[in-house]
Amino acid sequence: MRISELAEVSGVPVHTLKYYLREGLLMPGVPVSRTRADYGPEHLTRVHLVRALVEHGGVGIAGVHRILEALDSPPPSRHELLGVAHGTLVGPAEAQDATPPDPAVTAVVAALGWGVEDCVPVVRRLSEAVVRARAAGVELPDEDLLRYAEAMRAVARVDLDVAGRARSAEEAMRTVVLGTVLVDPVLVVLRRLAQEAESATRP
Amino acid sequence: MRISELAEVSGVPVHTLKYYLREGLLMPGVPVSRTRADYGPEHLTRVHLVRALVEHGGVGIAGVHRILEALDSPPPSRHELLGVAHGTLVGPAEAQDATPPDPAVTAVVAALGWGVEDCVPVVRRLSEAVVRARAAGVELPDEDLLRYAEAMRAVARVDLDVAGRARSAEEAMRTVVLGTVLVDPVLVVLRRLAQEAESATRP
Numbered sequence: 001m002r003i004s005e006l007a008e009v010s011g012v013p014v015h016t017l018k019y020y021l022r023e024g025l026l027m028p029g030v031p032v033s034r035t036r037a038d039y040g041p042e043h044l045t046r047v048h049l050v051r052a053l054v055e056h057g058g059v060g061i062a063g064v065h066r067i068l069e070a071l072d073s074p075p076p077s078r079h080e081l082l083g084v085a086h087g088t089l090v091g092p093a094e095a096q097d098a099t100p101p102d103p104a105v106t107a108v109v110a111a112l113g114w115g116v117e118d119c120v121p122v123v124r125r126l127s128e129a130v131v132r133a134r135a136a137g138v139e140l141p142d143e144d145l146l147r148y149a150e151a152m153r154a155v156a157r158v159d160l161d162v163a164g165r166a167r168s169a170e171e172a173m174r175t176v177v178l179g180t181v182l183v184d185p186v187l188v189v190l191r192r193l194a195q196e197a198e199s200a201t202r203p
Numbered sequence: 204m205r206i207s208e209l210a211e212v213s214g215v216p217v218h219t220l221k222y223y224l225r226e227g228l229l230m231p232g233v234p235v236s237r238t239r240a241d242y243g244p245e246h247l248t249r250v251h252l253v254r255a256l257v258e259h260g261g262v263g264i265a266g267v268h269r270i271l272e273a274l275d276s277p278p279p280s281r282h283e284l285l286g287v288a289h290g291t292l293v294g295p296a297e298a299q300d301a302t303p304p305d306p307a308v309t310a311v312v313a314a315l316g317w318g319v320e321d322c323v324p325v326v327r328r329l330s331e332a333v334v335r336a337r338a339a340g341v342e343l344p345d346e347d348l349l350r351y352a353e354a355m356r357a358v359a360r361v362d363l364d365v366a367g368r369a370r371s372a373e374e375a376m377r378t379v380v381l382g383t384v385l386v387d388p389v390l391v392v393l394r395r396l397a398q399e400a401e402s403a404t405r406p
Contacts, residue, residue, distance in 0.1 A: 045340070052335045082402055112400075116396050119396060132255050136255035137251075138382050139365075144364075151358040154354035158347055175342075180395070187394070193317070197318065
C-alpha cells in the first residue's frame with residue numbers, strides 16, 4: 001500500500017509516518033517508482049508498536065530505538081531479558097549519572113527484604129519519583145511505600161508468569177519488553193477503577 | 204527573590220518559569236519595579252508542584268489547570284474527591300467523546316464484580332490502553348487482566364487509607380488528587396524492582 005493508505009489504515013497521519021521514517025523507527029518501504037514506495041503488513045505492525053510506545057508508553061525516541069534493537073537481537077537469558085526491559089526505563093546516559101539515591105528510600109528498599117539493593121539504576125529512579133512526589137506535597141510515609149511495594153509484587157508475579165508462558169525466546173523478549181512498557185498505562189487506569197470500587201465499600 | 208533566584212533554588216530554568224507564568228500555571232510575582240517582580244516560598248512550592256505534574260506525572264497543561272483549580276476550590280464530598288482526581292486523567296473534552304469501550308474489556312470489568320461498570324470514562328480509558336497494548340503485540344489475556352486488577356485493588360486500599368487519614372478537607376483533596384497523579388510513577392518503578400525480586404526467586 002502507499003504511505004497515504006498506511007496512514008488511513010493505521011490512523012497515524014502521513015506527516016507522523018514521515019517523522020518515524022526520518023528517525024529510523026519505521027523501516028523504509030519498497031521503492032516502486034522515483035517518488036513512491038510500497039508498505040506491507042509488517043509496516044502496519046511496526047507503526048502500531050511505535051505509536052503505542054511513543055504516545056502512550058511515555059518512551060522517548062532513544063528508548064524506542066533501544067526497544068526495537070532488543071526485539072531484533074538474539075534474546076539473552078531470562079535475567080538479561082529483564083535488564084533490557086528495565087534499560088528502556090533508564091537510558092545508558094542516565095544510568096551513568098552518579099547522583100546517589102536518597103538514603104531514606106534506600107532504607108525502605110532494604111526493609112523490603114527483596115535483595116534488590118544492587119539494582120542501583122532502578123533504585124535511583126524510585127528515589128527520584130519518591131523525592132519528587134514528596135517535594136510536590138504528597139507525604140508518602142515509608143509505611144505506605146512498603147504497602148505499595150507489596151501490592152506491586154503481586155503485579156510482578158503476573159508479569160513473571162506471563163514471561164514464563166512464552167513459547168519461544170523471541171516471544172519472551174517481546175512479552176517482557178513490551179509488557180513492561182505497555183502494561184504500565186493499563187495498571188494506572190486499573191488503579192483508578194479500583195479506587196472507585198474500594199471507595200464504594202467504605203463508609 | 205528575583206525570577207533568576209527562583210530558577211536557581213527550584214532547578215527550573217528561567218525560560219520555563221516564564222512559560223509557566225504565561226500559561227497561568229504560576230501566579231505572578233509582586234511587582235517591585237517596572238521590570239522586576241518578587242517571588243516568595245509559595246511560588247517555589249507551586250513550581251515544584253507544576254514541574255512534578257507536567258514533567259513526571261504526564262499531565263498536560265489543561266490537566267494541570269484542572270488540578271490547580273481543584274486544590275483551590277472548596278473540597279466536595281469524599282466521593283466527588285475521587286471524581287476530581289479521575290478528571291485529571293480524563294479531560295472534559297475527552298469525557299464527551301462517544302467512542303464506546305471495547306466489549307471484551309467491558310466484560311472483564313463486569314467479571315471483577317466491583318460494580319464499577321458505570322464509571323464509563325475510566326472504563327473507556329482502560330479499554331483504550333488494553334486495545335493499544337494488544338495491537339502493539341502484547342497478548343494480555345483476560346485472566347491476566349483480572350489478576351492485574353486484583354493487585355491494583357491492593358494499591359487502591361492503601362490510597363483510600365491515606366485519604367482517610369487526612370486531617371482536613373483541604374488535605375484530603377491534596378492527598379487524593381496529587382497522590383493519584385504523582386504516585387503513578389512510583390508504582391511503575393516499584394513494579395520493575397518487584398520484577399527483579401520475583402525473578403530471583405524463580406528457577
